Every structure is written in structure tokens, then in C-alpha cells.
Amino acid sequence: MAYSKWKWLFVTALLSTGMGLFFYAAGIFLPWLLGPLVIMMILKNTVEWPFYWPNWLRNTGLLIIGLQMGTSFTKEALLIMVLNLPLMLLLTLMIVGFTAVSALALSKNTEYCYQTALLGSFPGGLSQMVLLSEEVRGAQTSAVALMQTIRILLVITVVPFLVTYFFPSAEEGMSQTVLPMITTMPVLWLFFLACSVLLVLKGMKKAHFPIPFMLAPLLCVVGFNIITSSPFALPELSIGAAQIALGAHLGLQMNGLRGLLSLKPLSIVVGINLALIVFCIGLSFVLNAAFSFPLIDMFLSAAPGGVAEMAITAYSVGADVSTVTSFHLFRIFFILFAAAPATVFLLKRSLREAG
Template sequence: MTVFLRTALIAVAAGFLFETIGMFLPWLLGPMIAMLLVSQFTKMELYWPKTLRTAGLVMLGVQIGASFTRDAVFLMWLDLPYMAFMTVSVVGLSIVLGLLFKRMVDESLATSLLGSIPGGLAQMVVIAEEVKSANITVVTMMQTIRIFMVVTIVPFFTVFLTGREEGEMGERVFTFAPLAFLAALAVGGTLYLGMKRIGFPAAELLAPILTMAIVQTVTGELLVDLPYWLIALAQVCIGAGLGLQMERIGDKLTFRLGAAIVLNNVLLISFTAFIAYILAKLLPDYIFLDFFLSAAPGGIAEMAITALATGGDVALITSFQLFRLFFILLIASPIVTIIVKKLDAKSGN
């Protein structure tokens, strides 16, 4: 308990400090950077329960899902061609960068590809465990460093981009509708248990998002609007967990490997900005910020938090990120895994 309280105090203090000095995304980046620095440069024992990170994801999922109004869900169908174009472009380049990474550090093809595809840390590590030639440690480092770079670099650049004022998003009236609320509980519980049973990743985040989207679309009610302090608490829960996820990563990182990972991610982030620029030019009704956060190879939670803070279209950005996640998990990763396993079999690995 003492270790947890110490960790919680550091996380909250870091968030408060970052907010006081006007840092962007203070309650996410403050705890994350504090946990990373303390774990890397001190011998202080830290502990952050997985249940708190889960609670943070659920709260954030509810807030993200609240953005999926009936009109927003119907408009998603019109965006499907752009989702496909963006997703195929980003995944295609990540595969090319994986091949470049292989040449730079002489890792296996499986390691290079599974580490480069932006499908999420936990998901790609699980997939890597099924491939004998994959170096799970390197895949973990590649995915972890990319998340850290995206969560720090992308929000920094969005400070210089123009988002929407609150009024531009349309007036939102939240009411307590008992029947819709009970329906949301039933749908959410069913979705969560179903996702857990089939082993689908990020159920804690995706189940609330899908629940809110389904119930609000069917009923036409806007169910909830979480207060700022609760969203800040959710960010602390997620940020502290992310920071400790990178614990002792420096002990396993060589200069050559680190340089290759950084180059890989800088090129991928730059390419997502280029894709966002193209789509913003082709579709003047949208803004560059929305497409940039939609294409950024970070997690849904992190990009949604950034969207909430910058005036981005949370529903649009989340739908693009969800489309990419499903595409990678259901199509790209299985194909890459099958190809790599066949090549391994031919080479005798």
C-alpha cells in the first residue's frame, strides 16, 4: 500500500506540475514522464495496479463514445473510402519501414515487421509470441518507443494547428434517460464479456465506445458528459500505467537499435502528416488536425485525449483509429504472420 500511495502521489504531483506550467496534456504526459524518469534513474520501487489503468480506459471509453451521436455514426459511412485509403497507406509504409529496419539492425523479418506495424503494444506482442523467429524483446521495445514518441511528438505539433471552438461542434444536450442508461449497461456488459471471451484486445476501451455509439444511435439520446476532473483522473490512470510499461527499457537498448527505431517512427509520423495533408486538401470540409490525429500511429486512447484537448472531431478520429485497429488485427497481422511462418519453415527456423 505504501508503494502504491508513493506512486500515486508522484503521478498526481507530476500532472499538477505540468498543468501549472501550461504543458500540453498535463494529466497524461506528466504521470507518464514522471514514472519513466523515476523508474529509469532511481531504484525507487513503484507500483500501479492494472485495475486503475482499466478504470481509466473505461472512463475514457465512455467519454469518447459520447461523441458518437446518431448524425456522427451515419456520417461515418461516407468516410469509409478515406478510412481505407489512410489505413492501407499507413500500414503499407510501416511494412516498407519494417524491411528497412531489418537491413539496419539485422533482425529477423518477423521481428522487424511485427515491431513496425502500428497495431498496439499488447496485441503485437501476443502475435509475436506465436512466431518462433520473432524477438519479443525487440518487438516490445519498438512498439513501446513508438507509443512514447507519438504521445509526446504528435500532441506537441497539434499546439500549432487550428482546432474547433466549442460552439463549432454543435450544441450538445445531455439528459438522464433511465431506459437508455439501463440499455447501455446491458449492452456494455455483453460486449465486454464477449470481447474478453474471444480474446479481443482493448475490450476495456472499445466496449464503452461501441456501447455509447450503439445506444445513442438507436435512442437518439446523449447519455453522459464526464466532468473535467474525472477525465483528468482517467488520464492519470492511463499515463502512470504507460510510464511504468517502459520500465528499464534503457537497459536493453543499444545505440544502433535505438537509432533505427527512432528513424522508423520519425518517417512513419512524417508520412501520416503527409497523408493528412493530402486528404485535407482533397476534402476542404474537414480540417488537417482531424486527419493528422486519425492517421497518427498511436493508440486510440491517446489520440482521443489529444482530440478532446485540441478541438478535434473525436468521433471522426476515433472511427479512423478503430478502422485501422480492426484492419491490422483482422487482416494485416494474420497475413504477415502466415507469410513469415512459411518463410521460417522453408529456412528451417
């Protein structure tokens, strides 16, 4: 049994890395994330092979991505983030409002009830929305999972494509700061950083924080940067390996699509998610004109994707990773700890009053 798992782990890693190399050689955007995701998604829905990708690989990838994201948060970047809190709230409220209206349109044109349409449309993470749907009477958990999967798939393919080929590059005319590699840092500093990551991770898991394996290293590196004033960089090889680990995991999570693609509401769900992306593009132009923020930073900050995926995209195209990450972290915390619980409470109350 153990031999079979290791064999299929090797096969999964080989196929994922091979497709990443193919995407890289073909010049496709985000090759190390999208290559593994695409090949695993296709094979998971077409063949009956027992692919194996343990959670510790996905978690290790998130740890590395969290470390890399944290290196972008200097004291100056944190100050800008604090000053931008009102803008973050405004942007989040506008996206949540658009989601609520589009969910109403979805429920009126399909067999989905409003609670299913709303939880399936929230850009708050697939697993979190599925868990919340289990608490609301009448919500279809499988439909919520399907809609969230479609949203994630569209965002992590359409958004990187747009910013790579249609948005002005953030790297043009900019001098890139070369940071020292993490391997050159004092061993004692790295030891304390590692211990702090483990302690914060343990606390976050106990408190049921979302995406703890990414947030713990991110927050610890931010603290490290503030205390030591010595930000560092990670080797490109480790960042690529982390993207492969995350891409393979995401691809394997998108199973069961073959039996769902013929569903009548599919085109409406796709259309609504594309409309949300277009809405975010419009917001980015407005914010760019009103506040002079770089257009590419604003679009990636507004895009309805996951924190890790949008941060990787920002890193790949030379956008400000700290800005993009801070906007998405604010949004996910607002949705998970304010908007979504309030929505569940209101839906439960309306169902009690109706029944």
C-alpha cells in the first residue's frame, strides 16, 4: 500500500513538473502553477488513475509562498497598507455588493435558491464557502462547490492572461531592488524565524484561521523585516517548486467536472464570473484615475481570486506584491469573518421566518 502511494506520488510529481516545463518552454504565463493544474485537472476527470498528492506538499508550497510574500512587506509598504484601509474596505464592499446582486440574478434564472447562489458566488475560498453552505438549510453544497470551482478556474486562467498580455508591465522603467538570499542570513536569525513560524502556525491552526500555512510565515517575515530591517529573497527554484506543489493540489481538487459540465446553469455561472472580472477591471481603472495607483496593481488587488494565486501572478509580472497581498488578505478576512457569517445569519433568520 505504501509502495503504491509513493509510486503515484512520483507519477503525479513527474506529470506536474513535465507540464510545467512544457508551459515554460511554450512561453505560457504562470507555467509552474498552471501547467500542473491543467494536466492534473484533465487527467483527474478523464482517467481512473489513483493520483496521490499529500497535504504536506501543498502546505509546504504555501509556506514557501507565504515566506516570499512576506519579503515584500517593508516598513514603508506597511504604512501604505494602513493608509489604504478605507480604500480596501470600499473595494471589498463594492465587490461583495456586486456578488450579492449577481447571485440574485443567478437564482432567478436557474433552479438554484438564493442561498446556494450567494454562497457559490462569494470570492472567499472554496472550502470555507462549502463549509458555510452546510450550515444553511436549503443550500446545495455540491452546487456551491461547483460554482466556487468554476470561479477559481476562471480567475486563475483569465486574470494572469489579461495582466500578462493586455495590461502595461509594471517592470518597465522600474529599478528592481536586489535582496540578499535567505542562505546568506545569520543562522541565529533564521533559527528564530523558523521557531516563530512554527509557533504562529500552531496558534493559527488552533484558532481555525483561514490559510494558516501561508499566513503564519507571511506575518513572521513581516515581523522579521521590521525588527531586523534586513528583508531577504528566496531562490527561484524554491518558488517554482512551491507553485508546482500548489498547482497539482488545485488540479486534483477539481474532480467530478465531467458529470457537471452539462448542467443547464453552467453558462450562466461562467457568464456571471466573467462579468465579475470585467467589473473588477472597471474598478481598477476608476481607482487608477482617482488615486494614481498603478493599473496592474489595482486590477490584481480587485480580482476575485485567491491570495496565493494573485500574489504569484503579481510576483511573475512585476506588480507590487505587498499591495496585492494586503488587499486580498483584507478581503478574505472581511468576507470570512464579517460578510459570510452575517450572510449565513440573515439567511437562517429569513428561512425561520418563512417556515
